[in-house]
Amino acid sequence: MDFTLLTPVRQVIDSISGCLSEAGIEQADNDAAILIAYSFGVSKSDVTLASIMGGSLGDLKSAGHCFVALPAGSEGSLQGKRAFLQDLQERVGRRAAREPLQYIIGKAPFRYLTVAVGPGVFIPRQETETLVQIGLDWVDEQAIDAPVILDLCAGSGVVGLAAVTELQARKAQVYAVEIDDQAIAWTRKNRDQILWSRPELKSRYQLVQADASSPQTLAQLDDQADLVLTNPPYVPLTQIPQQPEVRDYDPDVALYGGSDDGLVIPEKIVRRAAAFLRPGGLLVMEHDSSQSHALVSFATSVGFSQAHTAPDLTGRDRFLVADKAEG
Numbered sequence: 001m002d003f004t005l006l007t008p009v010r011q012v013i014d015s016i017s018g019c020l021s022e023a024g025i026e027q028a029d030n031d032a033a034i035l036i037a038y039s040f041g042v043s044k045s046d047v048t049l050a051s052i053m054g055g056s057l058g059d060l061k062s063a064g065h066c067f068v069a070l071p072a073g074s075e076g077s078l079q080g081k082r083a084f085l086q087d088l089q090e091r092v093g094r095r096a097a098r099e100p101l102q103y104i105i106g107k108a109p110f111r112y113l114t115v116a117v118g119p120g121v122f123i124p125r126q127e128t129e130t131l132v133q134i135g136l137d138w139v140d141e142q143a144i145d146a147p148v149i150l151d152l153c154a155g156s157g158v159v160g161l162a163a164v165t166e167l168q169a170r171k172a173q174v175y176a177v178e179i180d181d182q183a184i185a186w187t188r189k190n191r192d193q194i195l196w197s198r199p200e201l202k203s204r205y206q207l208v209q210a211d212a213s214s215p216q217t218l219a220q221l222d223d224q225a226d227l228v229l230t231n232p233p234y235v236p237l238t239q240i241p242q243q244p245e246v247r248d249y250d251p252d253v254a255l256y257g258g259s260d261d262g263l264v265i266p267e268k269i270v271r272r273a274a275a276f277l278r279p280g281g282l283l284v285m286e287h288d289s290s291q292s293h294a295l296v297s298f299a300t301s302v303g304f305s306q307a308h309t310a311p312d313l314t315g316r317d318r319f320l321v322a323d324k325a326e327g
Contacts (some may be wrong), residue, residue, distance in 0.1 A: 120182030
């Protein structure tokens, strides 16, 4: 790819998209537009507008995130943007090598939040938004004020941060637990970025570095939690992901469940959640679609009175929903 600042944006999108498609990347057009936007400091909608209006890369104006058409032959006045071209080509190369787009641009969306991500932390997935929704809906249905919520295996922190911000009116108290040194650095960064302008929420979000399955971790909350939300490592060791972005970049500690069936860590988390929850409390846990029956059975054997599996957006069994026995 040999672009100049006079190359039409549509041509650049097509060229990058072709390169990414050859690398096996789906939605290559989308990734191409995002890479252009990020490299030139504009929004994706600016890139789309420039493409529609026949603008060139040099017409992308970062100040104010707007598209302003510049006259032909004005490339010499845009020397400062030449570095953007180098950045773009470097990032396209990284994406073609199947580095996750989120690592390249340094952020990922999750519900109403945008969080920082990079090497050493699991990239938030859209299906995990359903896990949060199940829990938040339950809190509203139960009309619980000042609910105590635990986010176990917090990773980037999206689950707990979504809960504390979206349940602000209910004054939720969230405790997040993450054991990994690299991952918790991202949790702290996202906590600081998201809560810095919300001082009223800072005291309602506590982050602890510890083993989420240990009886000593947050032992003072045993029998006190209303809700446990968790997306633990659960991928079976026999099912190594084929997608390079997952297999080669997501940290193993966040992926694999510790056994051929992937159930060792999820079962430890279910057992610890049973101790955390008050009678009548709820556990919502993400898992592999192959694990639904085993986890429902295990949950009812360790103190949950009812348990069932909820589907993800594609209809696959992905979430254990379990009620702690009353009394």
